[in-house]
Amino acid sequence: DSGVTQTPKHLITATGxxxxxxCSPRSGDLSVYWYQQSLDQGLQFLIxxxxxxxxxxxxxxxxxxxxxxxxxxxxxxxxxxxLGDSALYFCASSPNWGGNEQFFGPGTRLTVL
Amino acid sequence: xxxxTQPTSMDCAEGRAANLPCNHSTISGNxxxxxxxxxxxxxxxxxxxxxxxxxxxxxxxxxxxxxxxxSTLILPHATLRDTAVYYCIVTKTQQGAQKLVFGQGxxxxxxx
Numbered sequence: 001d002s003g004v005t006q007t008p009k010h011l012i013t014a015t016g017x018x019x020x021x022x023c024s025p026r027s028g029d030l031s032v033y034w035y036q037q038s039l040d041q042g043l044q045f046l047i048x049x050x051x052x053x054x055x056x057x058x059x060x061x062x063x064x065x066x067x068x069x070x071x072x073x074x075x076x077x078x079x080x081x082x083l084g085d086s087a088l089y090f091c092a093s094s095p096n097w098g099g100n101e102q103f104f105g106p107g108t109r110l111t112v113l
Numbered sequence: 114x115x116x117x118t119q120p121t122s123m124d125c126a127e128g129r130a131a132n133l134p135c136n137h138s139t140i141s142g143n144x145x146x147x148x149x150x151x152x153x154x155x156x157x158x159x160x161x162x163x164x165x166x167x168x169x170x171x172x173x174x175x176x177x178x179x180x181x182x183x184s185t186l187i188l189p190h191a192t193l194r195d196t197a198v199y200y201c202i203v204t205k206t207q208q209g210a211q212k213l214v215f216g217q218g219x220x221x222x223x224x225x
Contacts, residue, residue, distance in 0.1 A: 002156060033212065043157070043200075043215035058212055090156050094211070101147075102213060104156030 003027065004105035006091050012111045018079040021108045025072055025093030031055070032074040033094075033102060034066055038087035049074055050096075081112045117201045122220040131188040133219050135201030138182040144205055146177060148186045149213070150197040157200065157215075160186065191223045 003026035013019055025032050034046040036059075045058035049068035060066075063081075068074045078085060088109050092102040118136040125131040137146065147162040161168055161175045163184070168175045174187040188195055200218040204211060 002158070004156070035213075035215075042217060043151075043213075045212035045214065048212060056212055088154060092156070101159045101162070102157075102211075104158065106156055107154070109154075 002103040002105060004091060004093050004103050006089075006105040006108050008108060009106070010109050010111070012113065013081060014113055015081055015083060017081050017112075018077065019081065019110065021076040021078070021089050021091075021110075023074045023076070023091030023093075023105060025074070025091075026103055029093035029095050029103070030072065031094045031096065032068055032072070033092040034060075034074070034076050035090040035092065035104075036087050037090065037107075038084075041087075043090075046076070078110070083112050086110055086112045117203055117216055119199070119201050119216065119219045121217065122222070124222050124224055125188075125191050127193060127223050127225050128190055131191040131195065131221060131223070133186040133188075133199050133201075133221060134183065135186070136183045137201070137203045140181050140203050144203050146175065146181075146184045147202040147204060147213070148173070148175065149200045149202065149215075151200070151218070152194075152197040157213075160199075191221075193223050193225065195221065196223045197221060 005024045007022045030051045033048045037043045046060040048056040063079050066076045088107045090107045092104045094102045148160040149157040151157045163175045177184045198218040
């Protein structure tokens with residue numbers, strides 16, 4: 001158990017819909033990272049927040065957005081969903097801005113039908 | 114971040130040492146070598162990291178060549194639970210967002 005929690009575990013929805021994935025980092029960790037893992041693309045970095053502020057962006061689509069709240073939990077919002085958005089979405093946390101020892105949550109499996 | 118090259122798959126017998134190689138010939142002086150593993154669709158798990166000296170922790174040992182162009186992760190007594198995809202990642206650790214760039218990794222199968 002990494003100490004990072006993600007909800008929900010599974011999510012099934014239809015194309016065109018919008019969903020929100022939630023992540024609670026380890027106690028005291030200020031950085032939250034989001035990754036997407038699909039069969040054809042592997043594990044890809046989406047976005048990082050540090051203490052409420054966006055710090056880095058990766059291959060995140062414009063239809064996707066994220067935020068980190070004052071209590072440090074984070075949400076990833078996916079809208080206008082397409083079949084290709086079906087994937088595992090992982091959240092990770094680390095204690096500081098540049099922490100490479102990242103602790104990953106169990107993931108949310110999103111299925112878009 | 115430097116690119117890494119790993120074998121696609123490897124097999125190892127239970128109880129033996131598993132040695133996973135990684136080439137990172139374009140690594141720069143301030144880049145570290147990190148290893149993570151992912152057990153069947155679970156979240157990736159940090160294993161170990163190093164700069165130029167060999168490192169050991171309770172999970173594994175990391176051997177980095179003197180020229181730093183390659184490294185080997187060693188699982189000293191592999192168990193069935195070590196079956197996973199192992200990722201070698203080269204990245205800086207100081208200031209700046211530290212996204213992890215995952216390649217395809219090595220699928221390690223531990224056989225009974």
